[in-house]
Amino acid sequence: MPEGSIFGFIGPSGSGKTTTIRLMTGVVRPDSGELSVLGRKPVEFDRRARSELGYMPQLSVLYPELSIKQNLAFAASLFGMGWRARRQSIKETLGFVELWDDRHRLLREASGGMQRRLALAATLIHKPELLFLDEPTAGIDPVLRRKFWDHFVELKQQGRTLFVTTQYVGEAAYCDRVGILAEGRLLTVDTPEGLRRQAMGGEVLDVKFAQPLELVQVEEMVKLTAATHWDQKRSGEYRLVVKDAGDASPAVGAWATERGLDLETAEPYLPPFDDVFVELVGRLHEGEADNG
16 A cells, blocks of 8 residues: 555455455454564554554444543544643544534434544544555544545645445445455456546447448447457447557547548546446356366
């Protein structure tokens, strides 16, 4: 994981995301293999090394009978923060997650979204450099989910490194690099755009003509763009898989003009990450079937 970046770890429930985080934080000892976090084995972390980590678990470990501020003060005390530093950090952190005005509210009286924001605050209170966030946006509404990702991007801009697990495949768009996990296997690690290329076999170009093309014309266009795959979406609309959609688009335009064809649009298409995930996981199952 590059320092100062967001690494997304995406996979369905039960695929091994939480187990991986527990290994990385030293909560669980690996049965075999090697693991290095901040240049050390997690199971050998001392108190100082652990203070460089922040861990937000899936389920709340805070106290419903304490106020929001009291919960955060307790979390700060676990890291040995003195009262003066603790007081300043509490104010800054609650302001960051937009909870300062609600600091005296008992946690049991807070909404689910407030409780998730407090869990994030408790993870940040000691200003760790490396954050492990285990499905931080699970079960919250889309507006708050977007706010969380705005917070994560801001933390990255501050130089923090974030390891974020999620079931929401679309959240890959916020990450610098993404690991796809399925059935305990790491299928691939790539940038979001790299994942799209892997899944589709290249970049995707959608072209639309006023009238449908003859087959020979389609074959000409495919040869011109060196497309590895094509299909017809609707009458006069075609989808091509090419090496570079940015280069292929003007080439199709020039070709259409030369042939006197009425080209309406030729635009790159970005497949949703849900489709990308399904395609990549589907290949795992196809490989198992071939080997079975």
